[in-house]
Amino acid sequence: xxxxxxxxxxxxxxxxxxxxxxxxxxxxxxxxxxxxxxxxxxxxxxxxxxxxxxxxxxxxxxxxxxxxxxxxxxxxxxxxxxxxxxxxxxxxxxxxxxxxxxxxxxxxxxxxxxxxxxxxxxxxxxxxxxxxxxxxxxxxxxxxxxxxxxxxxxxxxxxxxxxxxxxxxxxxxxxxxxxxxxxxxxxxxxxxxxxxxxxxxxxxxxxxxxxxxxxxxxxxxxxxxxxxxxxxxxxxxxxxxxxxxxxxxxxxxxxxxxxxxxxxxxxxxxxxxxxxxxxxxxxxxxxxxxxxxxxxxxxxxxxxxxxxxxxxxxxxxxxxxxxxxxxxxxxxxxxxxxxxxxxxxxxxxxxxxxxxxxxxxxxxxxxxxxxxxxxxxxxxxxxxxxxxxxxxxxxxxxxxxxxxxxxxxxxxxxxxxxxxxxxxxxxxxxxxxxxxxxxxxxxxxxxxxxxxxxxxxxxxxxxxxxxxxxxxxxxxxxxxxxxxxxxxxxxxxxxxxxxxxxxxxxxxxxxxxxxxxxxxxxxxxxxxxxxxxxxxxxxxxxxxxxxxxxxxxxxxxxxxxxxxxxxx
Numbered sequence: 383x384x385x386x387x388x389x390x391x392x393x394x395x396x397x398x399x400x401x402x403x404x405x406x407x408x409x410x411x412x413x414x415x416x417x418x419x420x421x422x423x424x425x426x427x428x429x430x431x432x433x434x435x436x437x438x439x440x441x442x443x444x445x446x447x448x449x450x451x452x453x454x455x456x457x458x459x460x461x462x463x464x465x466x467x468x469x470x471x472x473x474x475x476x477x478x479x480x481x482x483x484x485x486x487x488x489x490x491x492x493x494x495x496x497x498x499x500x501x502x503x504x505x506x507x508x509x510x511x512x513x514x515x516x517x518x519x520x521x522x523x524x525x526x527x528x529x530x531x532x533x534x535x536x537x538x539x540x541x542x543x544x545x546x547x548x549x550x551x552x553x554x555x556x557x558x559x560x561x562x563x564x565x566x567x568x569x570x571x572x573x574x575x576x577x578x579x580x581x582x583x584x585x586x587x588x589x590x591x592x593x594x595x596x597x598x599x600x601x602x603x604x605x606x607x608x609x610x611x612x613x614x615x616x617x618x619x620x621x622x623x624x625x626x627x628x629x630x631x632x633x634x635x636x637x638x639x640x641x642x643x644x645x646x647x648x649x650x651x652x653x654x655x656x657x658x659x660x661x662x663x664x665x666x667x668x669x670x671x672x673x674x675x676x677x678x679x680x681x682x683x684x685x686x687x688x689x690x691x692x693x694x695x696x697x698x699x700x701x702x703x704x705x706x707x708x709x710x711x712x713x714x715x716x717x718x719x720x721x722x723x724x725x726x727x728x729x730x731x732x733x734x735x736x737x738x739x740x741x742x743x744x745x746x747x748x749x750x751x752x753x754x755x756x757x758x759x760x761x762x763x764x765x766x767x768x769x770x771x772x773x774x775x776x777x778x779x780x781x782x783x784x785x786x787x788x789x790x791x792x793x794x795x796x797x798x799x800x801x802x803x804x805x806x807x808x809x810x811x812x813x814x815x816x817x818x819x820x821x822x823x824x825x826x827x828x829x830x831x832x833x834x835x836x837x838x839x840x841x842x843x844x845x846x847x848x849x850x851x852x853x854x855x856x857x858x859x860x861x862x863x864x865x866x867x868x869x870x871x872x873x874x875x876x877x878x879x880x881x882x883x884x885x886x887x888x889x890x891x892x893x894x895x896x897x898x899x900x901x902x903x904x905x906x907x908x909x910x911x912x913x914x915x916x917x918x919x920x921x922x923x924x925x926x927x928x929x930x931x932x933x934x935x936x937x938x939x940x941x942x943x944x945x946x947x948x949x950x
Contacts, residue, residue, distance in 0.1 A: 399527055399562045400435075400583050402572065403445040403590055405616040406624060408906040413583050414567040428560050431580045432550075435531050438588035439508040442524045445594050445621035446504040455484035455499055456515040461539075462488065466520035469539050471496070473518075486510055486525075504622075508532065518545070527562060530555050573902055573913045593899060593908055594621040596691070600667060601642035604630045604659075605650035613685035614669070616908055617899040618645050630655040640664050645691060649765055667691040670698075672898035673844055674735060674914055687914055688900045697897070698766035698842060700861040700877050709892045710867060711882050723890040726912060727851050730894075733919045734829035736848055745826060745834040749792025754835040757784045757819065758828070758845040759797040762808040770842040770861045772874045777810050777841075783859055783873075784839035785818040795819035796831060798843075846870065847893065850886055864889060 398414035461467035474480045489503040511532040519526045520539040530550040537545040569578040597620035615625045628634040630651040643665035672688025695704040759777040795815050800806040815822050837855035840846040842862040849856050858865040858872050865872045866880035902909040903922045
């Protein structure tokens with residue numbers, strides 16, 4: 383059989399092979415644009431790019447549907463015309479393999495009276511090529527190039543000629559890939575519009591593929607407030623169909639096939655619905671706010687720019703494992719990942735980013751030479767407190783316990799911002815707080831306080847993790863997700879499952895890089911944490927200002943009523 387030669391190599395490039403998924407809510411993104419010229423030499427970077435694409439399974443419409451495939455039909459025919467289809471079917475009959483073929487047709491192309499199974503675009507090319515032992519094509523196409531990247535043998539049916547066998551090692555094939563991936567494409571980073579390269583683009587697509595694949599099984603999302611949906615949808619999108627936000631009813635839940643998953647914000651659904659969720663066999667993705675959330679409060683209806691979606695448990699419930707706990711227990715962080723974690727940690731500390739805030743100016747130490755301790759209040763009916771608070775009976779009890787542990791320290795108590803805003807339970811009267819604290823601090827950003835103090839006492843607050851980023855001593859009275867890994871003094875009942883010892887950069891890699899999902903408020907694209915940190919520092923917001931203003935006003939009314947002891 384004839385083999386490909388350099389004369390069959392690809393000509394001018396009219397589209398990139400590395401394409402961005404059409405995330406809901408985001409404008410169309412062009413990661414690369416064709417450019418003329420370029421070197422004819424096969425670059426040393428080609429092998430690295432091809433290996434990275436193959437490992438990440440990116441290129442083409444990798445986000446699209448993954449149809450069911452017959453395990454016995456592994457010769458994939460990809461004709462672009464009726465003539466090509468007839469030639470391929472005749473070849474299959476001549477070789478006696480008609481019972482092993484399947485058709486993969488472009489969108490809108492008919493197959494006629496063909497007995498072989500047929501799938502049609504749009505679909506994930508890597509899903510199909512991973513099933514194939516051979517691909518038959520005519521002419522140039524993305525699918526042909528991706529088959530070479532995937533190491534699937536290709537046979538070309540061009541202009542009625544005998545089929546030409548191509549392999550990834552052929553000079554013509556390598557030259558065509560070189561043109562499509564490197565020499566005739568100028569890449570652009572989508573978040574800031576800066577020049578990029580093929581390997582960086584592949585890394586970003588790999589990040590997006592991992593996210594999309596994790597969401598493919600989700601058939602319904604329950605408990606999501608209207609003002610959250612636009613921010614959450616790109617982070618729960620499974621590629622081939624819109625996210626279905628549903629009311630938490632038994633009818634809607636029963637309509638979800640048992641082999642499909644649901645996403646749920648459990649704090650926003652009734653108890654009887656939760657009971658029905660627990661009784662079903664399908665997987666559950668429990669969604670909560672991420673750890674770098676927004677420049678504003680969730681209680682004020684500021685949508686989250688970061689979420690977690692845990693398929694095992696939830697990170698703040700120590701009674702069972704979670705994906706985060708498993709990541710920390712398993713370890714295996716690469717040197718490259720830890721170096722990136724160190725850079726991210728430094729960026730967060732230097733910019734003063736916390737869950738809800740951007741940092742302020744440095745603070746003086748009001749207690750002079752005394753040891754300074756920060757005690758952080760929490761929302762007392764928050765699920766993290768209910769699950770991980772142990773025997774501590776609220777914020778006042780936490781203050782009392784902290785003073786018992788730190789009898790000579792200058793203790794600063796910072797109430798939780800949602801409680802201060804008047805929306806949530808947990809208020810401690812100032813006179814009561816000052817029975818154990820030296821100061822009640824309501825205004826200063828948490829990051830500025832963490833920079834100033836020597837240590838922190840927490841129940842389950844994320845402030846304890848933020849303190850670890852700054853090298854502060856942390857005492858946990860409950861069981862937060864960061865307790866039990868050798869970085870904190872733990873007074874709560876930490877589960878024995880947490881037996882690994884982790885350093886702070888390993889914690890950053892797990893907690894901020896591998897576990898959550900982030901949304902860029904400017905492009906509406908899922909993004910790495912570094913992008914969101916830069917956006918928040920730069921003042922980017924994503925909120926409905928009318929709703930936020932109304933919620934703030936509502937909170938002020940509740941605060942005043944509470945202080946008058948009319949509101950309880």
